Amino acid sequence: xxxxxxxxxxxxxxxxxxxxxxxxxxxxxxxxxxxxxxxxxxxxxxxxxxxxxxxxxxxxxxxxxxxxxxxxxxxxxxxxxxxxxxxxxxxxxxxxxxxxxxxxxxxxxxxxxxxxxxxxxxxxxxxxxxxxxxxxxxxxxxxxxxxxxxxxxxxxxxxxxxxxxxxxxxxxxxxxxxxxxxxxxxxxxxxxxxxxxxxxxxxxxxxxxxxxxxxxxxxxxxxxxxxxxxxxxxxxxxxxxxxxxxxxxxxxxxxxxxxxxxxxxxxxxxxxxxxxxxxxxxxxxxxxxxxxxxxxxxxxxxxxxxxxxxxxxxxxxxxxxxxxxxxxxxxxxxxxxxxxxxxxxxxxxxxxxxxxxxxxxxxxxxxxxxxxxxxxxxxxxxxxxxxxxxxxxxxxxxxxxxxxxxxxxxxxxxxxxxxxxxxxxxxxxxxxxxxxxxxxxxxxxxxxxxxxxxxxxxxxxxxxxxxx
RNA sequence: GCCCCCAUCGUCCAGCGGCCUAGGACGCCUCCCUUUCAAGGAGGUAACACGGGUUCGAAUCCCGUUGGGGGUGCCA
Numbered sequence: 001x002x003x004x005x006x007x008x009x010x011x012x013x014x015x016x017x018x019x020x021x022x023x024x025x026x027x028x029x030x031x032x033x034x035x036x037x038x039x040x041x042x043x044x045x046x047x048x049x050x051x052x053x054x055x056x057x058x059x060x061x062x063x064x065x066x067x068x069x070x071x072x073x074x075x076x077x078x079x080x081x082x083x084x085x086x087x088x089x090x091x092x093x094x095x096x097x098x099x100x101x102x103x104x105x106x107x108x109x110x111x112x113x114x115x116x117x118x119x120x121x122x123x124x125x126x127x128x129x130x131x132x133x134x135x136x137x138x139x140x141x142x143x144x145x146x147x148x149x150x151x152x153x154x155x156x157x158x159x160x161x162x163x164x165x166x167x168x169x170x171x172x173x174x175x176x177x178x179x180x181x182x183x184x185x186x187x188x189x190x191x192x193x194x195x196x197x198x199x200x201x202x203x204x205x206x207x208x209x210x211x212x213x214x215x216x217x218x219x220x221x222x223x224x225x226x227x228x229x230x231x232x233x234x235x236x237x238x239x240x241x242x243x244x245x246x247x248x249x250x251x252x253x254x255x256x257x258x259x260x261x262x263x264x265x266x267x268x269x270x271x272x273x274x275x276x277x278x279x280x281x282x283x284x285x286x287x288x289x290x291x292x293x294x295x296x297x298x299x300x301x302x303x304x305x306x307x308x309x310x311x312x313x314x315x316x317x318x319x320x321x322x323x324x325x326x327x328x329x330x331x332x333x334x335x336x337x338x339x340x341x342x343x344x345x346x347x348x349x350x351x352x353x354x355x356x357x358x359x360x361x362x363x364x365x366x367x368x369x370x371x372x373x374x375x376x377x378x379x380x381x382x383x384x385x386x387x388x389x390x391x392x393x394x395x396x397x398x399x400x401x402x403x404x405x406x407x408x409x410x411x412x413x414x415x416x417x418x419x420x421x422x423x424x425x426x427x428x429x430x431x432x433x434x435x436x437x438x439x440x441x442x443x444x445x446x447x448x449x450x451x452x453x454x455x456x457x458x459x460x461x462x463x464x465x466x467x468x
Numbered sequence: 469g470c471c472c473c474c475a476u477c478g479u480c481c482a483g484c485g486g487c488c489u490a491g492g493a494c495g496c497c498u499c500c501c502u503u504u505c506a507a508g509g510a511g512g513u514a515a516c517a518c519g520g521g522u523u524c525g526a527a528u529c530c531c532g533u534u535g536g537g538g539g540u541g542c543c544a
Contacts (some may be wrong), residue, residue, distance in 0.1 A: 001488065004472090004544090005544090006543080006544045008544090021472065038544060040544080041543065041544075042542095043543095044543090044544085087499080094542095096542075103512050107469090109541080109542085110542095119477080123487090124542090126542050127542095128542090148473075149475090150473075151473080152471075152472095153471075154471085157471050157472095159540085161541095161542095162541085162542045163542095164542085165542040166542060167542080169542090171544090172534050172543080173541070173544095175544095176544090191538095192472095192473065192474090192537090192538065193538055193539070193544095194539095194544085195472060195538080196471070196472055196473090196538080196539050196540080197544090219473085221473090222473095222537075222538070223495090224537075225477090226478095227535075228536060228537065229536095229538095230537075230538070232540045235542095238507055254487095256480095256513065259480060259481070259493090260480075260481095260534075261481090262481090263480075263481040263482075263492095263493090264481090267481075267482070267491085267493080268492095268493095269480085269492085269494090270493090270494055287523095288480095288481075289473080289475095290473090290475065290537095291474070291475095291536085291537065291538090292479095292480065292481095293474095293479055293480070294479095294480095295479050295480065295494070295495085297479085297494060297495060298479070298480065298493080298494040298495080299494095301493090301494055301495085302493090302494090304506095304507095308507075343506095345507065346506055346507045346508095348506090349506095357505095373471085375534065377506075378506095402503095403503060406503075407503070409529075410503095417502090417503060418502090418503080418504070420503085421503050421504065422504070424503090425503085425504060429504095430500095431504090431505095432504060432505085433504060433505045433506085434504070434505070435504090435505085436504080436505095437503055437504070439503095443477095453471075
């Protein structure tokens with residue numbers, strides 16, 4: 001099995017899923033998972049673009065067997081194949097047909113008449129494969145797809161495709177056929193969008209004398225967006241590594257990607273060690289044939305499950321890089337975060353959300369969310385907060401004590417617990433949503449808490465009696 | 469236009485001729501728990517595109533229609 005991405009500067013989500021399924025298929029039968037970089041296009045062979053592919057695969061944990069093959073390093077073999085086909089009359093030199101002159105070729109960009117013109121190399125001239133029923137003795141090509149069953153194409157519907165561009169470079173058709181034979185690929189697992197190049201690939205192999213009888217094909221369903229269209233760079237978030245930056249765990253990503261077109265037979269979707277568990281239960285034939293919609297909400301859920309499954313220390317460790325991206329990164333302290341990490345863990349769905357939950361512990365002053373303020377400080381709230389402030393000055397400073405005493409005070413003043421804690425929460429954290437309040441206060445300390453409460457009280461007074 | 473693929477809850481996955489009054493998951497809704505928000509617990513909402521066959525019997529097989537998607541590059 002091989003994964004053959006074209007280096008584009010990022011690893012597409014769909015490619016990542018294809019890589020994963022190749023990996024699972026290989027590991028499930030003890031086969032090899034090979035990597036081949038499809039950089040036949042000069043543009044695509046820049047080393048930094050290739051490194052991105054490796055980095056993405058490594059992040060997912062998809063380790064490949066043997067050294068990766070760069071197609072750009074194998075052009076000689078590709079050229080030889082083209083020469084061979086040319087020599088045997090299975091390929092021919094073809095001139096491009098200009099846009100305005102396509103009426104005579106039935107709208108085609110090439111002229112089939114070139115087949116028998118016996119042209120040689122020339123400026124702007126490419127080499128095309130001669131799709132000729134006589135060459136194979138058959139009028140159609142097809143294969144038994146592992147996922148979809150029989151698929152056939154009439155040769156009459158196939159065009160004479162380009163083998164060598166006018167600039168002399170071989171196309172991916174040749175590179176694919178030649179390299180797959182060279183690498184002894186037994187299973188071709190790729191996206192559904194490649195179904196229609198398969199007949200050309202098959203034709204080429206047989207022209208080159210490579211048997212395809214034992215070759216298995218599996219065409220995976222496409223991953224589509226909400227509009228049911230193939231995920232595209234323009235419209236959708238398709239870069240795998242961007243998900244890492246957005247706070248997704250690689251194991252959650254692998255877990256979710258595997259759920260697109262497939263599912264564990266036992267129905268247990270969330271697996272904390274997908275790469276370890278899935279191979280034993282994966283069968284390529286079980287993969288579905290209809291397009292899979294990418295659902296970020298479900299991805300978030302799977303990610304949240306994986307986050308919660310982490311040990312607190314690991315969670316804190318894996319969240320650390322996300323603090324580095326904040327404006328207050330220099331104020332961050334592992335020791336402080338460790339005190340509330342457990343509480344944050346059950347509340348976030350991605351690691352990127354973590355800093356936003358605890359920023360008030362590190363900021364000199366909490367950033368006040370106006371909507372929260374307005375909601376919390378309505379009615380008797382300022383009076384309540386003032387009452388709490390008095391208690392805060394003398395109560396024992398443990399979360400349990402603070403909780404008990406504050407709630408007792410709420411009852412005394414005839415306020416609901418929920419509404420009573422709101423102004424205190426906003427005063428201390430700046431928001432009405434966050435980790436448990438009294439635990440947070442314990443971490444912050446009496447002095448700082450009192451300072452913030454006093455500041456909030458001042459602000460409330462100003463708001464009520466504006467201006468001197 | 470031509471070629472190819474697909475068609476079960478809004479979404480993902482089960483179902484592969486009778487076990488289906490169609491199951492699980494995400495989402496959504498309700499309730500419980502509760503110091504906010506989560507997490508957790510208990511319920512609920514919601515689908516076999518349509519029409520013909522085949523069969524004692526069809527979500528499951530066949531054909532058609534409709535719908536959606538992919539391809540149609542001297543990109544891969």
